[in-house]
Amino acid sequence: MKQRPFILDTLFRSINILPGIGPSSQKRIEKLIDGGKILDLLLHAPVDFIDRRFTPKIADAPNGQIATLQVRIDKHMPNTRKSLPYRVKAVDESGSMDLVFFHAKKPWIEKSLPLGETRIISGKVEYFHGKAQMVHPDSIGTIAEKADIQTVEPIYPLTQGVTNKVLRKSIMSAMKMAPDFPEWLDGAHMMRSKWPHWKEAIIKLHHPENEKDLEPLTPHRARLAYDELLANQITIALIRRNQVTISGRSFKTSSILRPKVLEALPFALTGAQERSLKEINEDMASNKRMLRLLQGDVGSGKTVVACLAALNAIENGSQAAILAPTEILARQHAESMKDWLEAAGVRYVILTGRDKGKKRETLVNQIKNGAAQLIIGTHAIFQDDIEYHDLGLAIIDEQHRFGVHQRLSLSSKSKSTDILVMTATPIPRTLSLTNYGDLEVSKLDEKPPGRKPIETLLIPKEKIEDLIAGLKRKISEGNRVYWVCPLVEESELIDLEAAEDRYDILKSFFPDRIGLVHGRMKAEDKDAVMQKFAAGELDLLVATTVIEVGVNVPEATIMVIEHAERFGLSQLHQLRGRVGRGSAQSYCFMLYSGPLGETAKERLSTMRDTEDGFVIAEKDLELRGSGDILGTKQSGEAHFKIANLAVHGDLLATAHTDAKLLIEKDPELTSERGQNIKTLLYMFERDQAIKYLKSG
Numbered sequence: 175m176k177q178r179p180f181i182l183d184t185l186f187r188s189i190n191i192l193p194g195i196g197p198s199s200q201k202r203i204e205k206l207i208d209g210g211k212i213l214d215l216l217l218h219a220p221v222d223f224i225d226r227r228f229t230p231k232i233a234d235a236p237n238g239q240i241a242t243l244q245v246r247i248d249k250h251m252p253n254t255r256k257s258l259p260y261r262v263k264a265v266d267e268s269g270s271m272d273l274v275f276f277h278a279k280k281p282w283i284e285k286s287l288p289l290g291e292t293r294i295i296s297g298k299v300e301y302f303h304g305k306a307q308m309v310h311p312d313s314i315g316t317i318a319e320k321a322d323i324q325t326v327e328p329i330y331p332l333t334q335g336v337t338n339k340v341l342r343k344s345i346m347s348a349m350k351m352a353p354d355f356p357e358w359l360d361g362a363h364m365m366r367s368k369w370p371h372w373k374e375a376i377i378k379l380h381h382p383e384n385e386k387d388l389e390p391l392t393p394h395r396a397r398l399a400y401d402e403l404l405a406n407q408i409t410i411a412l413i414r415r416n417q418v419t420i421s422g423r424s425f426k427t428s429s430i431l432r433p434k435v436l437e438a439l440p441f442a443l444t445g446a447q448e449r450s451l452k453e454i455n456e457d458m459a460s461n462k463r464m465l466r467l468l469q470g471d472v473g474s475g476k477t478v479v480a481c482l483a484a485l486n487a488i489e490n491g492s493q494a495a496i497l498a499p500t501e502i503l504a505r506q507h508a509e510s511m512k513d514w515l516e517a518a519g520v521r522y523v524i525l526t527g528r529d530k531g532k533k534r535e536t537l538v539n540q541i542k543n544g545a546a547q548l549i550i551g552t553h554a555i556f557q558d559d560i561e562y563h564d565l566g567l568a569i570i571d572e573q574h575r576f577g578v579h580q581r582l583s584l585s586s587k588s589k590s591t592d593i594l595v596m597t598a599t600p601i602p603r604t605l606s607l608t609n610y611g612d613l614e615v616s617k618l619d620e621k622p623p624g625r626k627p628i629e630t631l632l633i634p635k636e637k638i639e640d641l642i643a644g645l646k647r648k649i650s651e652g653n654r655v656y657w658v659c660p661l662v663e664e665s666e667l668i669d670l671e672a673a674e675d676r677y678d679i680l681k682s683f684f685p686d687r688i689g690l691v692h693g694r695m696k697a698e699d700k701d702a703v704m705q706k707f708a709a710g711e712l713d714l715l716v717a718t719t720v721i722e723v724g725v726n727v728p729e730a731t732i733m734v735i736e737h738a739e740r741f742g743l744s745q746l747h748q749l750r751g752r753v754g755r756g757s758a759q760s761y762c763f764m765l766y767s768g769p770l771g772e773t774a775k776e777r778l779s780t781m782r783d784t785e786d787g788f789v790i791a792e793k794d795l796e797l798r799g800s801g802d803i804l805g806t807k808q809s810g811e812a813h814f815k816i817a818n819l820a821v822h823g824d825l826l827a828t829a830h831t832d833a834k835l836l837i838e839k840d841p842e843l844t845s846e847r848g849q850n851i852k853t854l855l856y857m858f859e860r861d862q863a864i865k866y867l868k869s870g
């Protein structure tokens with residue numbers, strides 16, 4: 175059993191041991207800091223500060239400025255009516271000012287500001303009718319507490335029910351528990367970059383004194399970001415080292431089945447498809463294990479490449495599996511490949527979470543005894559009780575929905591299985607590094623021929639009736655339309671209501687040939703509606719974002735996105751990619767409600783101006799920071815607290831090299847630095863990586 179070093183124990187304790195954190199604030203804070211450990215709290219970085227070091231006399235305190243004053247409490251003037259404030263007269267040798275309290279409790283005021291005593295108060299000084307006053311001082315304390323008040327106060331990102339005061343107090347006490355770690359960073363590198371040790375960096379993080387201290391590249395922040403990036407890169411280096419040292423198997427490139435499929439295709443492969451396939455063939459033919467990313471924008475034709483790659487394994491008597499993120503997509507893959515597979519006589523099965531009982535048992539058996547040559551499905555195909563006869567190739571579609579863990583459970587099905595990962599989201603290098611390390615990449619950078627650019631139009635919501643009239647005309651000319659309703663909140667139920675309302679309204683315009691799909695429908699019902707739309711029995715499909723990924727209905731030419739301003743860039747790009755898949759002119763109408771914020775404006779105009787997925791992804795990264803471009807939040811990988819790939823790209827590149835050299839020199843992390851690095855890995859709970867070391 176590998177053991178977390180004791181030195182990390184305090185950082186892994188629950189925040190509820192800190193003073194001032196009760197059961198309800200604990201929940202709120204945990205949500206806010208995205209974790210429940212002292213460490214999570216320590217990595218919650220301030221976004222601003224208030225300087226309370228200015229200590230003028232009352233008479234010298236300027237209007238509108240934050241000041242900390244030492245005053246004597248001279249007089250209490252309780253409010254005579256509820257609507258009036260309670261005033262307390264405070265004096266020093268230079269003059270007097272009123273401390274003003276609305277709706278305050280008398281006993282509290284009397285206790286905090288006792289008559290005749292000296293108190294330290296801090297807050298914004300304001301002049302009212304020519305006289306200084308302070309409305310609700312931010313801090314009140316005794317002379318003994320002066321040093322605590324007269325400081326620079328960090329301002330944290332907050333959430334409802336958690337005040338800056340509470341958060342700050344708990345962070346300050348958490349800081350007292352921060353240990354001094356033996357250094358895991360390279361000394362020379364730290365010196366060059368002027369980076370402090372971990373504990374110093376944490377202390378500095380929470381004691382900003384000027385604007386510069388808040389900048390992401392300031393030494394203490396850069397150091398903490400580097401720690402995260404390095405932990406990430408070492409994890410990837412270890413996983414990768416472990417995977418490529420497993421020798422793969424050598425599959426001869428299919429020469430019997432492939433020509434049959436190529437003949438059944440209604441099109442010729444694009445140059446990019448040919449090239450990618452060649453790269454895949456070479457990997458599969460070599461006896462090293464394949465770990466390849468097939469990156470191609472929506473509609474670039476990844477499915478057929480996957481199918482042809484699968485034939486390599488199948489023709490060599492092995493099995494291939496295609497893992498899709500959703501039920502609909504799994505079925506759609508099978509549907510697209512059906513004719514091709516039948517032409518080559520390949521036996522395939524579809525297995526999803528929906529299959530239960532006898533049906534499932536039969537499928538499981540076919541997988542086990544090898545009767546199934548190609549297995550298409552959702553994560554159900556990699557559940558613990560699924561045994562493969564001989565899995566030679568695993569293809570993971572729309573990879574960004576899966577995490578490191580899934581990938582690992584997949585490799586445990588067969589140690590030498592070749593892996594092909596397909597992603598539609600063009601991944602900026604920074605993201606592909608943090609998520610895959612240096613996976614080999616094949617790019618489908620060329621769309622199938624004959625595609626016309628999608629015309630994208632921004633339409634204010636007020637013009638919705640014109641749009642509907644336009645759709646009527648288009649539909650009568652034979653076009654098929656998606657109408658996507660937005661995420662209203664993080665609640666599927668509210669989403670659903672919005673979609674249902676829209677459906678009812680549209681139904682009055684298009685009574686018969688309209689359908690609705692949403693996330694809460696039973697999978698069978700969802701498929702049935704999608705199927706009708708694909709078959710042309712419906713003209714208009716109203717949907718929540720369930721259609722986001724991968725759906726392929728080449729005859730659909732119009733995409734309406736309602737409240738487009740609420741979607742992220744990559745989501746908009748994915749949605750728009752549902753049309754423009756045939757040779758007919760396609761349109762995307764983005765309905766928006768103003769007024770638009772700056773980012774929303776940028777997002778929408780980016781969409782209007784380009785269809786290039788790469789440009790869109792870069793812009794997305796810029797607008798959002800690192801965030802969850804790959805849906806990594808859900809999958810729990812490469813999700814950083816301090817590091818931000820939009821600004822720390824250079825650090826990432828350094829961490830990448832650092833990790834690579836380190837693992838080459840010291841693969842078991844036994845050197846002194848290696849030992850300390852282990853602590854770093856445990857700190858960020860990189861257990862998967864630690865698993866690969868002989869001794870924890």
Ligand code: ADP
Pocket residue numbers: 441442443444447470471472473474475476477478598622623724726728755
């Ligand atoms: P994605 O990369 O988004 O998964 P698909 O594999 O679903 O794209 O392909 C999109 C559409 O393009 C499909 O209808 C597919 O049959 C078609 N297609 C794929 N390759 C070609 C090609 N070389 N020429 C013409 N059409 C193609």
Ligand code: MG
Pocket residue numbers: 476477571724
């Ligand atoms: Mg696809």
